Amino acid sequence: MFQSPVEGVTVVKKRIVIVGGGIAGMSAAHSLLERIGDAVEVTVVTKDPFYMAGPSRPLLLTGEQSYDRITRGYEEAAARGIKIVYGNVTRIDPGERRVYYTESPTRSYTSTSENSLDYDYLILAPGVVYDGSSIEGYREHWHRTASVYEPGRVDVLRSRVWSQNQGTVVVYAPPMPYRCAPAPAETALVIDTVLRHRGVRDKFRIVHVDANPKLQPPPLADTIAKIYEEAGIEFITGQKITEITANEVVLESGERIEYTILALVEPNRAPRFIADAGLGQAWIEVKSPEKPRTPSYDDILAAGDAAKLPFPKNQEIAYESALYASNTIIEEFGGEPASVQYTFLGWVYIGNRQGRLETLSIQFGLNFATKPPKPTKDTEPRRDYTMQKDRWEQSYLNRLYHPK
Numbered sequence: 001m002f003q004s005p006v007e008g009v010t011v012v013k014k015r016i017v018i019v020g021g022g023i024a025g026m027s028a029a030h031s032l033l034e035r036i037g038d039a040v041e042v043t044v045v046t047k048d049p050f051y052m053a054g055p056s057r058p059l060l061l062t063g064e065q066s067y068d069r070i071t072r073g074y075e076e077a078a079a080r081g082i083k084i085v086y087g088n089v090t091r092i093d094p095g096e097r098r099v100y101y102t103e104s105p106t107r108s109y110t111s112t113s114e115n116s117l118d119y120d121y122l123i124l125a126p127g128v129v130y131d132g133s134s135i136e137g138y139r140e141h142w143h144r145t146a147s148v149y150e151p152g153r154v155d156v157l158r159s160r161v162w163s164q165n166q167g168t169v170v171v172y173a174p175p176m177p178y179r180c181a182p183a184p185a186e187t188a189l190v191i192d193t194v195l196r197h198r199g200v201r202d203k204f205r206i207v208h209v210d211a212n213p214k215l216q217p218p219p220l221a222d223t224i225a226k227i228y229e230e231a232g233i234e235f236i237t238g239q240k241i242t243e244i245t246a247n248e249v250v251l252e253s254g255e256r257i258e259y260t261i262l263a264l265v266e267p268n269r270a271p272r273f274i275a276d277a278g279l280g281q282a283w284i285e286v287k288s289p290e291k292p293r294t295p296s297y298d299d300i301l302a303a304g305d306a307a308k309l310p311f312p313k314n315q316e317i318a319y320e321s322a323l324y325a326s327n328t329i330i331e332e333f334g335g336e337p338a339s340v341q342y343t344f345l346g347w348v349y350i351g352n353r354q355g356r357l358e359t360l361s362i363q364f365g366l367n368f369a370t371k372p373p374k375p376t377k378d379t380e381p382r383r384d385y386t387m388q389k390d391r392w393e394q395s396y397l398n399r400l401y402h403p404k
């Protein structure tokens with residue numbers, strides 16, 4: 001509750017609950033607090049008591065990035081007035097306007113096993129789940145896979161790449177949409193660099209299997225193919241991995257490739273509680289990218305990678321969709337909306353063909369405000385772009401969580 005300017009009148013604040021304390025969730029929370037903080041109470045419910053950024057995770061393989069630089073806690077955001085609840089959201093009841101959560105893996109506030117939060121507005125920003133269930137043998141052999149996509153699994157990949165002396169590296173990109181389209185190519189190129197650095201590159205075959213018709217993202221397909229040719233990396237497009245065995249992957253065509261290292265990105269989707277609440281199958285359905293309300297419930301909005309948007313799933317788009325979602329609410333309260341449009345500029349790691357652990361990058365972006373979307377690119381590899389990506393990632397973490 002807050003005291004209104006009219007003496008003696010107490011106003012009940014509207015409750016905005018945000019699921020997911022990642023880039024989208026925290027961007028929405030800050031924007032709401034800044035613009036209509038007097039009229040609303042903003043609560044973020046999120047699984048873990050820390051957030052780890054995604055974009056520079058491939059550099060954990062070369063040792064150019066470290067976990068501590070890309071990890072932040074929520075304490076400072078809480079001190080600024082965002083209510084933070086650690087909990088694992090398991091279901092939503094849109095009719096009752098209630099979110100249910102179980103205790104987070106490491107933190108609890110209550111003695112009950114299932115808790116709930118009531119809302120007036122709900123913003124869903126839970127990111128993605130990596131779902132290997134469509135791949136035969138995944139349940140038995142998942143531990144043979146590794147990926148730059150998740151903490152822990154990056155360490156596994158790093159130790160395999162740094163310890164094996166010969167073999168075949170298979171890198172897999174699942175069907176679009178998945179988050180960060182270039183990350184599988186970045187993985188292949190950074191692994192190539194480490195193997196060169198170790199002087200064992202000629203003892204390895206590197207094969208990138210891509211479920212999509214072209215290497216991703218499409219505006220860089222030819223550039224990446226050329227860099228692959230220079231690096232001696234093979235690629236196969238338009239083929240899903242349908243099965244994993246103890247030492248082989250099987251493609252849709254029936255081709256079998258033996259692997260010693262398997263860097264696999266599973267197909268992505270939104271967490272299951274979204275489908276259970278009738279809000280969409282793989283992704284959260286929205287009425288429009290600029291007013292991302294769900295079709296059946298005006299008080300539920302979606303943002304970030306979990307939302308079904310006609311754009312790539314990346315950090316800039318996650319941030320922009322969060323501003324659009326929060327603006328939709330801000331306008332209802334008569335507040336000043338944040339200025340935003342769908343556009344992004346990013347940097348793609350391409351490793352270092354000299355085998356130096358100093359990753360080079362190329363630049364690329366798309367502006368969706370123009371029709372057709374206007375691409376921007378500079379395919380000249382530069383070290384400076386790698387540094388620029390680091391500054392960009394740090395600026396998000398410093399702004400949304402706390403400076404380091």
Ligand SMILES: Cc1cc2nc3c(=O)[nH]c(=O)nc-3n(C[C@H](O)[C@H](O)[C@H](O)COP(=O)(O)OP(=O)(O)OC[C@H]3O[C@@H](n4cnc5c(N)ncnc54)[C@H](O)[C@@H]3O)c2cc1C
Pocket residue numbers: 019020021022023024025045046047048051053054055056057058087088089090125126127128148149150179180183271303304305306313314315316317318346347
């Ligand atoms: C390896 C890698 C490389 C990338 N490279 C780039 C890049 O170069 N450029 C770029 O722009 N983007 C890149 N991205 C993508 C970028 O990180 C994502 O697009 C962005 O983080 C999406 O934001 P989000 O808020 O939707 O999801 P996230 O940032 O993942 O946040 C989701 C949050 O929700 C929480 N959550 C999930 N489920 C629940 C639940 N049931 N209950 C409570 N909380 C829950 C999670 O713990 C997390 O904190 C990369 C990502 C990865 C992994």
